[in-house]
Amino acid sequence: MSQAFRLFNTLTGKIEPLNLIEPNHLRFYSCGPTIYSYAHIGNFRSFLTADLVLRTARAIGWKTTYVTNITDVGHLTNDDTMDPSGEDRMAKALQSSEGTRFANVWDLSRFYSDALQSDWQQLNLLKPDVQPRATEHIREQIQTIEKLISIGAAYVTTSGVYFSVDRFSDYGKLSGNQASEALEQAVRDVVVDPEKKDPRDFALWKKDDQHLMQWYSPWGWGFPGWHIECSVMAQCYLGDEIDLHAGGEDLIFPHHECEIAQAEALTGRPFSRHWIHTRFLQVEGQKMAKRIGNFFTVRDLVIEKGVEPLAVRLALISGQYHKPFNFTFSTLRDCERHIKRIREAYDATKNANDLGRQDQSSLADALTEKQHLILNALLDDLNTPAAIAHALDGVRTILKNKDSLGRQAHEHMTEISNLLGIVPQAALPPSDGHVSNVRGSIPKAEDSQTEIIEQMIQKRSIARRERDFSKADKIRDQLLEMNIEIKDSANGTTWEHKSKI
């Protein structure tokens, strides 16, 4: 049975139910990053939208085919003041201070692509069915460009191949940017080509035999334009018509507009039925920028600051994708606490499940109700704040009834885990020489510290027993300085690592 999954469709400007081409099979493409550096939390907010779509679709029993690309081809930057040479991002990264450690662009691309996979895993994003790379689909791109030329939708100039926007009447249907005069005025062509027939025309292929990444084509050595890779790879793995295409809001124009033009000029049919775009996040109320010091990659938070990766995930999905979102450290701290409670609840229900107990019917009913609310919230344009509220409500219920939990409680945690991906269950696989345990990412070297910590806690316990509280408090302060937080309870003292935020 299929339920309506409603999403805001950029194409129509309305919230509409996903209307699948093949019943119960979602074919879905999401634009991935250009890997010239570590992906930042803004990138991941966008990837997380795709992740939630996928999880929700699966929860209502849909089969899913999810493709998200890795752009590993350099593309020209548009930063004409900083970069008058029109150098591309990959090449620029190679020449940066961080880039000098790489032998060449290919090496750089491999490194950051591995880092992306690792971050991806840390934030518990589901594995795509296909994660194609632009450089592995050059042949298909060339073939598509040839076809576009043959049907008159593209033309060759001395500098490259351009798509002829004039030949595609629907150009502008996604972004609303239809007026060619307006574009003509605004246009800032990176590589000025006087042979372009229309200022709106965009490059499918750039001729350049000096470029660091170049391939041989019918038009000589060069590299593909940015837009062509996505539509080609989407059609390659998902077919000419797809159900859903996602990306960041900055991609609406020109990237997605151009994808539509390329794909639909070729097939004469709608490329994607639905388009969703994730709004940018701000950090502490400001646009994320390196010079303001509010620019964060996943590893800045997880490795440098020791934040539990799932807390980062929770923070990033705590705002609805379609609304502007302000990422703050206050939110992140809250999320760390939520994740702790979720873990506690999970541990409690796990045992209950192993015992094969049944919940009291009232508890079971309450949790079943919450599960419905969570799913319904997600089906309603990925209303994550509401879904999280219901999930946490269930967690609170579980923690309150810790001693009488059964299977339904365990199922509730499984549901939260499947739908929102915010339940820490097992240690994540190690990455980058760091081991991630249930208390967050801790460098392995600290394993030997554990003993010292335990000893200090022992000493404090003795001091407390002897009612020497000033000594006990001193030890607690020392531990706190080591980012260790302790809790006294009836069963003794427990400790955990605290993040540095």
Add this chain to the structure above:
RNA sequence: GGUGACGUGGCCGAGUGGCUAGGCAGAGGCCUGCAAAGCCUUGUACGGCGGUUCGAAUCCGUCCGUCACCUCCA
């Protein structure tokens, strides 16, 4: 200038005609040697101005503000 989105309390963020969102922070209490965590109780709101309606945060108009894009940045 053009295109699109958004504007809810101290903060983050749901709610789309009448019915408690939730979280954080604040206040009071329980627990604790003191903390931390947890639990209980609790106040504050819908950008401005018009209009429609018995009734508007919600619909319509208008103004103001914020964000994004305008040729290769999620």
